[in-house]
Amino acid sequence: xxxxxxxxxxxxxxxxxxxxxxxxxxxxxxxxxxxxxxxxxxxxxxxxxxxxxxxxxxxxxxxxxxxxxxxxxxxxxxxxxxxxxxxxxxxxxxxxxxxxx
Amino acid sequence: xxxxxxxxxxxxxxxxxxxxxxxxxxxxxxxxxxxxxxxxxxxxxxxxxxxxxxxxxxxxxxxxxxxxxxxxxxxxxxxxxxxxxxxxxxxxxxxxxxxxxxxxxxxxxxxxxxxxxxxxxxxxxxxxxxxxxxxxxxxxxxxxxxxxxxxxxxxxxxxxxxxxxxxxxxxxxxxxxxxxxxxxxxxxxxxxxxxxxxxxxxxxxxxxxxxxx
Numbered sequence: 164x165x166x167x168x169x170x171x172x173x174x175x176x177x178x179x180x181x182x183x184x185x186x187x188x189x190x191x192x193x194x195x196x197x198x199x200x201x202x203x204x205x206x207x208x209x210x211x212x213x214x215x216x217x218x219x220x221x222x223x224x225x226x227x228x229x230x231x232x233x234x235x236x237x238x239x240x241x242x243x244x245x246x247x248x249x250x251x252x253x254x255x256x257x258x259x260x261x262x263x264x
Numbered sequence: 265x266x267x268x269x270x271x272x273x274x275x276x277x278x279x280x281x282x283x284x285x286x287x288x289x290x291x292x293x294x295x296x297x298x299x300x301x302x303x304x305x306x307x308x309x310x311x312x313x314x315x316x317x318x319x320x321x322x323x324x325x326x327x328x329x330x331x332x333x334x335x336x337x338x339x340x341x342x343x344x345x346x347x348x349x350x351x352x353x354x355x356x357x358x359x360x361x362x363x364x365x366x367x368x369x370x371x372x373x374x375x376x377x378x379x380x381x382x383x384x385x386x387x388x389x390x391x392x393x394x395x396x397x398x399x400x401x402x403x404x405x406x407x408x409x410x411x412x413x414x415x416x417x418x419x420x421x422x423x424x425x426x427x428x429x430x431x432x433x434x435x436x437x438x439x440x441x442x443x444x445x446x447x448x449x450x451x452x453x454x455x456x457x458x459x460x461x462x463x464x465x466x467x468x469x470x471x472x473x474x475x476x477x
Contacts, residue, residue, distance in 0.1 A: 183274060187281035192371075195285065199371040203285050253278070256271050 172255035288372040296463020298352035303455030306345030376421040383414040404447035408437030
């Protein structure tokens with residue numbers, strides 16, 4: 164899978180609304196739990212887990228597995244690479260919109 | 265055109281998610297108004313208590329030394345006012361979260377609560393220490409300044425307008441340090457009038473249209 168669309172510079176990985184949502188959230192929060200993400204994005208466990216895995220495999224997310232009492236509490240935070248990719252994606256979006264105007 | 269629209273939509277999504285995930289925006293202006301009314305009522309109650317107690321003395325507020333037996337009743341009144349104010353503030357914000365279909369206790373509201381409580385507890389303990397040593401004159405300025413700092417701190421996790429309420433409380437508290445014999449007046453302005461004014465401004469800015477629609 165090509166990471167960048169050669170024409171626009173838009174990141175293919177962020178084409179998906181849920182992945183884009185996850186990245187927006189981790190950009191402004193130091194860390195956020197799986198359940199908070201689920202609540203904010205209004206998606207099912209399975210759906211969210213798949214997208215989180217994609218983002219993790221691309222090196223955009225750091226995963227911390229912990230416990231609250233006996234329950235697992237998985238939190239996510241953004242990596243340097245993720246931050247850069249997201250910012251580039253935003254600049255590309257901006258350019259596209261200005262370009263068409 | 266549709267490509268451009270989808271990009272605009274993506275940007276709107278991003279902005280909404282960034283805001284919704286980092287700020288608790290369901291704080292209701294009506295909460296401020298309700299807390300302000302409790303504050304004013306409490307101040308008036310305290311005024312009556314003090315007046316009844318020191319009737320024989322000429323200057324109602326300057327005769328702090330005679331207030332010792334009043335401590336308990338004033339303290340209870342303050343506690344009741346505070347409880348009522350917090351409960352009513354919670355009620356209106358809870359109502360708004362229902363309308364916005366968000367949870368009252370989520371990641372953002374917990375962050376908001378924590379950042380508010382930390383300076384408040386520090387301030388509360390500090391003021392109790394003042395009381396312990398009988399330093400009455402700095403209680404009102406202390407409450408206002410610490411409360412203002414708590415609001416400024418909390419404003420990063422909710423509607424940013426709260427910041428200006430916080431700054432107003434701090435300024436008022438600092439002015440109050442120069443008029444320590446008129447503490448109750450500053451108390452009523454800070455916890456009553458300012459809450460009502462800001463509550464109304466915020467209700468007007470964020471909620472009025474939604475309520476009418």
